[in-house]
Amino acid sequence: MRRITIAVVGTIAALVLLFSYRTSLGGSARTPPAAIAGTGSGGGTSADSTAGGSATPPTSVGTAGSGTVQGSAADTRWGVVQVEVTVQGGKITGVRALRVPDGNGRDQEINSYAVPILVQETLQAQSAKIDAVSGATVTSDGYATSLQAALDKVGK
Amino acid sequence: MTDMTESRGAWVEQIMGMPISVHLRGPQVPGERPEAVERVFDELRRVDRIFSTHRADSQISQLADGLRDLSDCDQQVTEVLALCDTARELTEGWFDALLPTGDGALRLDPTGLVKGWAVERAVAALAEDWPGDYYVNAGGDLALGSRSGQPWRVGIEDPQTGGVLAVVPLATGGIATSGTAHRGEHILLPSTGAPATELRSITVVGPSLLWADVFATAAFARGATGVAWVHELAGYEALAVGRDGTRTLTDGMRAILEAPQTV
Numbered sequence: 001m002r003r004i005t006i007a008v009v010g011t012i013a014a015l016v017l018l019f020s021y022r023t024s025l026g027g028s029a030r031t032p033p034a035a036i037a038g039t040g041s042g043g044g045t046s047a048d049s050t051a052g053g054s055a056t057p058p059t060s061v062g063t064a065g066s067g068t069v070q071g072s073a074a075d076t077r078w079g080v081v082q083v084e085v086t087v088q089g090g091k092i093t094g095v096r097a098l099r100v101p102d103g104n105g106r107d108q109e110i111n112s113y114a115v116p117i118l119v120q121e122t123l124q125a126q127s128a129k130i131d132a133v134s135g136a137t138v139t140s141d142g143y144a145t146s147l148q149a150a151l152d153k154v155g156k
Numbered sequence: 157m158t159d160m161t162e163s164r165g166a167w168v169e170q171i172m173g174m175p176i177s178v179h180l181r182g183p184q185v186p187g188e189r190p191e192a193v194e195r196v197f198d199e200l201r202r203v204d205r206i207f208s209t210h211r212a213d214s215q216i217s218q219l220a221d222g223l224r225d226l227s228d229c230d231q232q233v234t235e236v237l238a239l240c241d242t243a244r245e246l247t248e249g250w251f252d253a254l255l256p257t258g259d260g261a262l263r264l265d266p267t268g269l270v271k272g273w274a275v276e277r278a279v280a281a282l283a284e285d286w287p288g289d290y291y292v293n294a295g296g297d298l299a300l301g302s303r304s305g306q307p308w309r310v311g312i313e314d315p316q317t318g319g320v321l322a323v324v325p326l327a328t329g330g331i332a333t334s335g336t337a338h339r340g341e342h343i344l345l346p347s348t349g350a351p352a353t354e355l356r357s358i359t360v361v362g363p364s365l366l367w368a369d370v371f372a373t374a375a376f377a378r379g380a381t382g383v384a385w386v387h388e389l390a391g392y393e394a395l396a397v398g399r400d401g402t403r404t405l406t407d408g409m410r411a412i413l414e415a416p417q418t419v
Contacts, residue, residue, distance in 0.1 A: 130323055132179070134333045134359055135296040135313025 070098060167193050171200045172271060173210065174295030182288020182304070192285035196278045196292060203274040206230055209265050220264040236273060239366070240266050246367075246389075247374035272332065272369035275299050279365075299365035302327040309414075315356040315397050322395065323414040330365025334358055334376035335397075354379030355396050361409065362392035380404075 068086045084098050165185040168177040178193045206229075208214045215233055218224035226234060240253035253269065254262040271294055279292050279299040291300035291308055300308050307325035314321035315335050324331065335357025360372040371392055375382030383404040386394035393409035405413070 130311040130320060131181075131308040132291060132293055132298055132300075133296065133311040133313055133320065134293075134298055134331045135315075135335070135357075 165190075165193075167197075169197050171197065172204045172208070172274075172294070176200060176275075176292065176294045178282070179291050179293070179308075180286055180288060181290070181302075181306075181308075182286070185288070190286070192282055195285065196282050199278045199281065200274055200294075203232075203270065203277075206232065207236070207266065207270045207274075209267055216264065216266065236266050236270060239273060240269055243269055243370045243374075247370065250374035250377045251370050268373050269366065269370055271295070272297065272299075272330070272364075272366035276330065276365045297330070297332040297365060297369050298326075299330045300326050300328055312359045312395060313357070316401060321397070321403075324361060324409075324412055325414065326361065329361065329363045330368040331359065331361045332365060332369035332372040333360075334369075334372040352377045352379060353399065355382060355398055356401075358382050358386075358394055358396040360386055360392055360394045361412070362389075368392065 068084060070084045163183060163185040164179070164181045165187070166177055166179045167189050168175055170176070176197070178196050180190070180193070205211070206214060207216045209217060209220070211217060215224060215229045219226060219229060219233065226237070237253070243251045244253070251268065253264060253266040255265045257263045275292050275294045275297070276299050279290070279301065282290050282292070283301050287303065289302040289304050289306065289308070291298050296313070298310060300310075302308065305327060307327040310324045310326050310331055311320035312322050312324060313333065335355070336353075355376055358372055358376045360368045360375065362368045362371070371386055371389060375386050375394060375396070378385055380398065383394045383396045383406060386392050387406045393406045393412070395403065395405040395409050395413070397403055
């Protein structure tokens with residue numbers, strides 16, 4: 001159990017980085033995941049930007065570092081962002097956006113591109129063996145914050 | 157086996173308008189956010205309150221608006237403005253804290269230097285507090301340290317694909333990337349106020365994040381000659397991606413890069 005926990009935690013550095021730096025509108029024209037269609041009914045989301053502060057319990061965390069956990073809802077200047085991470089055997093096998101801002105056209109544009117890219121990048125990061133990324137960044141902060149919280153729960 | 161020495165932790169917050177993450181590696185990284193990390197965020201928030209150009213009531217805004225004298229500002233404002241002067245000299249005017257406002261006037265905006273300065277200071281404090289390896293990533297610019305000697309493997313973002321262009325193993329120092337990939341054309345030519353467009357991105361590595369960041373900004377503004385200019389700066393190396401995808405790098409950068417593909 002200890003080793004698996006470490007394996008999960010070990011991916012966090014790279015993942016948080018990728019979530020931090022990957023916000024691009026560039027390139028991809030994939031369709032957004034279904035979760036984006038939701039209006040994120042909103043109410044009462046805490047803006048706890050520290051990791052693990054959410055009231056949302058893990059939906060299931062099995063043994064050996066497997067399961068699905070939800071990150072805390074993070075307040076960003078674009079609106080509320082929340083992600084869900086699926087872990088199997090200590091590896092992240094899926095990342096899904098549960099809630100994304102839908103306030104205006106630009107938000108939707110950002111989200112429809114950013115979310116699929118973020119998911120793909122997260123999955124790729126595990127094999128990349130990198131600790132960090134230097135890039136010309138903007139803000140994918142909400143994804144990073146919520147993801148961080150989700151990963152913390154898996155790691156515990 | 158990767159046991160306790162591979163213990164890691166990472167925490168992220170949104171400060172200064174960007175995600176800032178603190179990363180620890182070592183034998184005993186705690187699960188809860190340590191005090192040392194808390195202090196990094198606290199310090200960056202404090203600096204932001206003084207230097208934010210987005211807050212009308214910050215000291216830097218009041219100074220720029222003529223509502224406050226330099227003598228009434230925190231000592232650190234004087235320190236930063238002196239560093240901006242040095243930066244302008246070292247970059248032959250390509251880095252300048254007086255930015256064109258669009259109506260022909262110039263306005264004080266040291267933001268391009270404050271981030272690197274603040275992060276470098278916060279990381280120096282973190283080094284005192286944390287006995288293992290560490291780095292802080294502020295919107296894609298990093299200051300790093302490694303007591304174990306094991307380098308951090310830092311990927312350089314490919315501005316065209318968003319993937320990783322190359323990997324630089326770095327144990328200490330700073331790495332900064334300037335570019336248009338995510339923020340659009342935000343670096344202006346000091347001569348005309350027009351946006352710099354010759355490069356897609358340029359990454360600078362060196363012993364100091366503050367200066368790596370300043371040099372990356374200046375080299376990006378210089379455009380096609382930016383890498384050659386960094387080559388002349390002792391201790392600093394650069395890799396640039398041109399508008400047409402052309403990659404240019406210093407010999408020193410080539411020597412330390414691990415490239416997934418040929419750079």
